[in-house]
Amino acid sequence: MIGRGSAVLAAAILAGSSVLLVRPAAAAPPGPGQQQQQEKRPVAEGYGGAVATVDLDASKAALGVLRRGGNAIDAAVAAAATLGVTEPYSAGLAGGGYIVYYDARHRRVHTIDGRETAPKAMRPTSLEGIPFDDAVTSGLSAGVPGSVAQWELALRRFGTLSLGEALKPAIEVASRGFTVDQTFHDQTASNAARFKDLTSTAKLYLPGGALPAVGSTFRNPELADTYRQLGRRGGSWLYGGRLGAEIVATVKRPPVTPGSTRTVRPGLMELSDLAAYRAVERAPTRVTYEDNDVYGMPPASSGGSTVGEALNILQALPRVGVHEYLEASKLAFADRGKYVGDIPGVPLRQLLSEGFAKERACLVGERAIPAPAAPGDPDGSYGPCRAVPPESQKPTPAEGPETTHLVVADRWGNVVAYNITIESTGGNGIVVPGRGFLLNNELTDFTFGPAPGDPNLPGPGKRPRSSMAPTIVLKNGEPLLAVGSPGGSTIITTVLQILVNRWDFGMTLPQALAAPRATQRNTAQTQAEQGFIDRYGPELTARGHSLVLNPEIGAATGLEFLGGGRVQAVAEPVRRGGGSALVVSGHR
Numbered sequence: 001m002i003g004r005g006s007a008v009l010a011a012a013i014l015a016g017s018s019v020l021l022v023r024p025a026a027a028a029p030p031g032p033g034q035q036q037q038q039e040k041r042p043v044a045e046g047y048g049g050a051v052a053t054v055d056l057d058a059s060k061a062a063l064g065v066l067r068r069g070g071n072a073i074d075a076a077v078a079a080a081a082t083l084g085v086t087e088p089y090s091a092g093l094a095g096g097g098y099i100v101y102y103d104a105r106h107r108r109v110h111t112i113d114g115r116e117t118a119p120k121a122m123r124p125t126s127l128e129g130i131p132f133d134d135a136v137t138s139g140l141s142a143g144v145p146g147s148v149a150q151w152e153l154a155l156r157r158f159g160t161l162s163l164g165e166a167l168k169p170a171i172e173v174a175s176r177g178f179t180v181d182q183t184f185h186d187q188t189a190s191n192a193a194r195f196k197d198l199t200s201t202a203k204l205y206l207p208g209g210a211l212p213a214v215g216s217t218f219r220n221p222e223l224a225d226t227y228r229q230l231g232r233r234g235g236s237w238l239y240g241g242r243l244g245a246e247i248v249a250t251v252k253r254p255p256v257t258p259g260s261t262r263t264v265r266p267g268l269m270e271l272s273d274l275a276a277y278r279a280v281e282r283a284p285t286r287v288t289y290e291d292n293d294v295y296g297m298p299p300a301s302s303g304g305s306t307v308g309e310a311l312n313i314l315q316a317l318p319r320v321g322v323h324e325y326l327e328a329s330k331l332a333f334a335d336r337g338k339y340v341g342d343i344p345g346v347p348l349r350q351l352l353s354e355g356f357a358k359e360r361a362c363l364v365g366e367r368a369i370p371a372p373a374a375p376g377d378p379d380g381s382y383g384p385c386r387a388v389p390p391e392s393q394k395p396t397p398a399e400g401p402e403t404t405h406l407v408v409a410d411r412w413g414n415v416v417a418y419n420i421t422i423e424s425t426g427g428n429g430i431v432v433p434g435r436g437f438l439l440n441n442e443l444t445d446f447t448f449g450p451a452p453g454d455p456n457l458p459g460p461g462k463r464p465r466s467s468m469a470p471t472i473v474l475k476n477g478e479p480l481l482a483v484g485s486p487g488g489s490t491i492i493t494t495v496l497q498i499l500v501n502r503w504d505f506g507m508t509l510p511q512a513l514a515a516p517r518a519t520q521r522n523t524a525q526t527q528a529e530q531g532f533i534d535r536y537g538p539e540l541t542a543r544g545h546s547l548v549l550n551p552e553i554g555a556a557t558g559l560e561f562l563g564g565g566r567v568q569a570v571a572e573p574v575r576r577g578g579g580s581a582l583v584v585s586g587h588r
């Protein structure tokens with residue numbers, strides 16, 4: 001256990017452990033005249049703007065925009081669109097996402113919700129009885145895309161570029177191509193069985209029936225053309241126009257390969273659903289952990305509320321160690337499941353209140369609470385510990401590495417934390433013919449049911465509950481940190497663990513991202529990476545936890561303001577093949 005105020009000691013202990021930390025590459029800032037910016041490396045420090053994404057081309061796209069005088073929002077949109085080219089199985093114009101944005105001029109945090117919505121024809125029973133795997137590859141799971149509306153809103157409200165200008169770097173990468181790396185190859189391979197069953201997808205991602213070879217150049221001229229036209233015509237081309245009509249046609253009649261035995265269910269989306277779509281500005285969630293104001297994404301994301309509640313629970317405890325981290329997460333997930341969804345009346349203020357956190361924290365003892373723990377009662381009246389009996393056992397949900405996250409800061413001090421997704425790695429597996437992009441299967445984030453009273457059942461126009469948790473931290477009103485991660489519901493625990501690593505375990509941000517992870521989401525078993533099991537397995541098992549291997553949890557990105565205008569951008573050193581951090585200048 002690590003007591004408060006023992007951060008320095010903790011850092012020393014952690015640094016001395018050969019198994020705990022995957023050591024990040026040294027954060028060597030570029031020397032005078034050095035051109036280190038072209039290399040993929042996980043940590044960069046400097047001035048004038050910074051970016052971290054999972055991909056070098058996307059980071060370069062953002063850096064180019066920053067260097068040409070664009071701001072953090074411009075750069076974030078450019079990077080997101082480029083990820084739609086180079087990370088097309090995680091991001092794309094037919095997906096959705098959440099932006100948390102710190103506006104330096106007005107010293108305010110905003111959020112922009114670009115989450116996909118269910119079509120108007122969707123009902124609470126629409127997914128009932130459908131095997132999850134069938135829904136994954138279907139028109140039925142395709143939500144109304146949110147990304148393009150989100151880009152337009154973000155640029156209009158806070159950016160300086162037009163959509164067409166912001167798409168230019170992505171058009172360039174799609175036209176000239178990018179180098180296929182092991183991650184892209186492996187993600188294509190794991191999708192190949194379904195990609196081959198869809199003509200448009202096989203044509204794009206299995207050219208000549210084969211996987212793109214590592215080291216080869218992958219071009220996507222159709223996507224380049226789609227982006228070009230989108231830039232010229234604007235979002236209305238999708239939200240009610242010709243591109244939208246093609247999306248609807250694809251959702252309703254997925255292009256199944258002749259002779260394939262795969263059943264690909266059609267979807268319910270109509271052009272009117274696209275025309276009705278709006279990206280929305282929402283007030284961020286906020287909790288204060290020690291002196292840090294932590295801002296996140298409100299419902300229908302459960303990111304801000306669950307990270308925030310867990311931090312509040314930890315703050316109510318006398319000591320914070322890995323046991324407490326897992327227990328706080330377990331309790332917060334119990335409350336997430338019961339209360340959070342795209343419904344009126346989510347008790348957000350109470351879920352994030354100190355009183356509720358104290359009541360939940362007093363359940364945390366020496367031994368692990370049996371999971372699944374029951375939800376608490378965020379009713380505004382909090383007293384002594386309310387013991388709640390455990391709920392009946394549910395299977396541990398599988399979570400893949402899907403989704404992606406990027407961070408950008410600019411020379412003015414604006415900051416973006418941006419989570420982007422098409423849900424499964426490879427979305428619903430269906431490329432819109434001739435357009436070069438995959439559709440999302442975000443509606444599989446709904447509860448399939450029957451589940452009376454579940455806040456996350458599907459419904460007309462509803463946004464499926466998300467776990468995406470782009471997070472910005474202010475200290476004394478100034479930006480301090482930005483962080484986020486992919487990984488389905490493990491996003492929440494990854495963000496939480498990184499913050500706990502940074503603040504309670506005394507790690508640097510690169511160490512906090514690299515350190516082995518564990519994810520407790522109110523399930524009987526806690527999934528953990530091998531390094532975590534090696535380091536903490538015996539201690540946690542003795543306290544009643546059951547750890548099970550998850551080989552990789554969350555390829556995160558983050559940045560930290562180090563003082564005097566110096567920013568440290570941080571990507572993964574190893575997970576998902578390692579990410580790319582870049583800064584505008586190594587010098588003031």
Ligand code: GLY
Pocket residue numbers: 403421422423424442445465466467468488489491
């Ligand atoms: N599709 C991942 C999430 O929204 O949590």
